[in-house]
Amino acid sequence: MVLTLRRIAIFLLSLIPFFYLLQAVVRLQAGEWDILGPEPGREIVFFTGTWAFNFLLLTLVITPAKDILKQKWLIVHRRMIGLFAFFYASLHLLAYFAFLLEWQWPELGKEIIERPYLLVGMLAWLMLVPLTITSTKNWQRRLKRNWKKLHKLVYFIGLLAAVHYLLQIRSSWFEPVLYTVLLLLVLAPRFMQSRRPNTQG
Template sequence: MAKLNAVHWRRIAVFVLSLLPFIWILQAIVRVQMGEWDLLGPEPGKAIVWFTGSWAFNFLLITLAVTPLTRLAGQRWLMTHRRMLGLFAFFYVTVHLLSYFMFLLEWRWQELAAETVKRPYLLVGMLAWLMLIPLAITSTRGWQRQLGRRWKRLHQLAYAIGVLAALHYLMQIRSSWLEPGLYA
């Protein structure tokens, strides 16, 4: 077996650290199902959707922060992990969406249109997720070569997605605007 160099160890560390929120929410769900103790409060479905949405937004912001941090701090090694962080952002957004469908809509697809009319932030969030799909699909080096300059232009959608994510979050707030304002 070949020795792992520093880049490989960092990739493993970034991967494992990026999975920790998912592992935490999974174990909380299992514990709630087993009746051990309620880590998720009186409305576990809402807590799961909120938790996964927060981590989706966190990963989106972390991914968007890589380029400025690389430029400001001169830490070029951060760029090697941007793709993985972006894919984790897509993963958490997808888990957030599935959590919403599973725990809040309870797979009642026929109610989606009525919910979207009542809660327009759902439409904004869905648009952000739909815009993330081509970024996730084209995140490989092969797609980068195939698309050439268009790849970079396509991946600049991440900034618009960040704005949509902030809007999605802000549109849901009924009381404290501090945290959503900071995210935005």
């Protein structure tokens, strides 16, 4: 019962950014043009990307939090939070195609050349796809030890997300650097553990 309530609570809380964005878009359609700023399409792309990174960080922080706080129940909810990272990353990619690229597919190659952070971001999203597909217990049983190896890709995905963010710096360094530092702090214990002899990564 407690587990079910926790899952429902996490699910609903994870949807808050989506519903906030949804009501902002509805208000924008109703004529409240300033709700998403002067460039609403760009703001939607940024908003969804930020929340994709937020959930990616939450996914990565669960294991060390579980060890530090001695709360094993946290690990049960890692899959749902990881799925929300993919959900917001997919919205981010869709928003880019819709509002910035405007579905002009012939322009995509030119965009990637001029803005290499797009290639980095798309690579991160593509790597999230197999992790999302194989996130179920059934796939965990089928892949066995390889499942854990595959899902360690999330560390590399996190680094790609940080590079994707850093390459977009135009004026303020604060948020991209902050997210990168937080990511490195989360990954540092895993890296140190993998360097120790006779330990598993």
